[in-house]
Amino acid sequence: MQEQIASLKADITARIAGTDSIAALEDVRVAALGKKGSVSGLMKGLGGMSPEERQVMGPALNGLKSDIAGDIAARKSVLETAELEARLAGERVDVSLPVLDHAAGSIHPNSQVMDEIAEIFAVLGFDVAEGPDLESDFHNFTALNIPEEHPARQDHDTFYLSPNAEGVRKVLRTHTSPVQIRTMLSKEPPIRIIAPGRTYRSDSDATHTPMFHQVEGLVIDKDTHLGHLKGTLEAFLKAFFEVDAVTLRLRPSYFPFTEPSMEVDVQCSFADGNVKIGDGNDWLEILGSGMVHSNVLKACNLDPDVYQGFAFGCGIDRLAMLKYGMNDLRAFFDGDLRWLRHYGFRALDLPTLAGGLSR
Numbered sequence: 001m002q003e004q005i006a007s008l009k010a011d012i013t014a015r016i017a018g019t020d021s022i023a024a025l026e027d028v029r030v031a032a033l034g035k036k037g038s039v040s041g042l043m044k045g046l047g048g049m050s051p052e053e054r055q056v057m058g059p060a061l062n063g064l065k066s067d068i069a070g071d072i073a074a075r076k077s078v079l080e081t082a083e084l085e086a087r088l089a090g091e092r093v094d095v096s097l098p099v100l101d102h103a104a105g106s107i108h109p110n111s112q113v114m115d116e117i118a119e120i121f122a123v124l125g126f127d128v129a130e131g132p133d134l135e136s137d138f139h140n141f142t143a144l145n146i147p148e149e150h151p152a153r154q155d156h157d158t159f160y161l162s163p164n165a166e167g168v169r170k171v172l173r174t175h176t177s178p179v180q181i182r183t184m185l186s187k188e189p190p191i192r193i194i195a196p197g198r199t200y201r202s203d204s205d206a207t208h209t210p211m212f213h214q215v216e217g218l219v220i221d222k223d224t225h226l227g228h229l230k231g232t233l234e235a236f237l238k239a240f241f242e243v244d245a246v247t248l249r250l251r252p253s254y255f256p257f258t259e260p261s262m263e264v265d266v267q268c269s270f271a272d273g274n275v276k277i278g279d280g281n282d283w284l285e286i287l288g289s290g291m292v293h294s295n296v297l298k299a300c301n302l303d304p305d306v307y308q309g310f311a312f313g314c315g316i317d318r319l320a321m322l323k324y325g326m327n328d329l330r331a332f333f334d335g336d337l338r339w340l341r342h343y344g345f346r347a348l349d350l351p352t353l354a355g356g357l358s359r
């Protein structure tokens with residue numbers, strides 16, 4: 001019996017040493033220590049032995065078992081290191097190679113504009129926040145001070161999903177404002193975020209598509225006021241349109257989630273069918289904004305006597321059309337290669353304020 005143990009041990013040890021992969025090692029382990037394995041088979045024999053025999057063989061077999069387990073663990077770590085090294089060697093990228101054919105793909109104007117906006121607001125100290133496209137009624141409407149029977153629900157041409165088993169129906173978010181709610185519910189003020197993303201309304205013509213893009217802005221702190229809103233928007237629009245100055249006109253408006261609410265126009269001129277932002281005799285409506293309504297703060301468990309702030313929402317596609325001179329929004333989503341090549345941006349040209357946003 002002792003010899004049998006010694007030769008089994010020699011055999012298994014040799015097999016372990018001969019494995020060249022984790023999978024092969026696992027096969028050896030199962031063949032030795034698995035339920036029907038050779039070592040387990042010997043262990044089962046212990047039951048039929050006399051107490052004297054068992055006193056000798058018990059410790060011998062247990063020693064065999066733990067020696068083999070130790071050998072397997074040691075081999076496993078050797079194989080794991082080798083496999084990792086092989087994988088890393090296989091994935092090695094030669095970063096010194098020239099970029100081939102980088103003009104073949106291009107950045108969509110929408111992505112470009114989102115990157116530009118994120119860059120401008122990053123410099124102003126804003127984080128980028130995100131939320132889901134499929135929203136709950138609570139986040140898209142109720143918490144934004146648009147209760148069930150509120151007429152503003154009709155204004156949004158909402159896409160509703162079929163109700164689930166509990167009769168609850170989700171919506172495709174009609175604006176990025178639900179990200180305000182998600183942010184206020186999950187973070188302590190001070191809050192400074194922008195939330196770019198897809199939004200949906202049942203609408204389609206030259207300047208409306210059922211899916212479009214918005215960027216939301218939200219600032220909440222103890223002493224944030226309307227002056228901060230105006231200053232932030234001026235800094236944003238000046239940087240975005242790459243002009244030395246912009247003049248804004250804040251018109252009183254109405255949004256259920258802000259009070260007071262303002263529509264913001266920029267001064268511009270229309271010459272030869274081109275819009276020039278910055279000066280001129282015309283005004284172009286560019287975004288909606290206001291001071292966050294106290295009901296919205298309360299819905300997010302913030303005390304309106306302590307905290308206040310501003311929010312704004314703006315169409316990204318519309319900004320892209322204005323800045324880069326496209327006049328049909330539907331072309332944005334046609335995937336026509338000629339359009340993409342003409343209006344697309346070079347993939348390696350990341351917009352930065354210092355280096356120039358659009359050059």
Ligand code: PHE
Pocket residue numbers: 174175176177216255258288289290311312313314
């Ligand atoms: N959510 C509004 C819209 O889609 C825009 C907005 C956002 C207005 C934030 C005020 C404050 O029209």
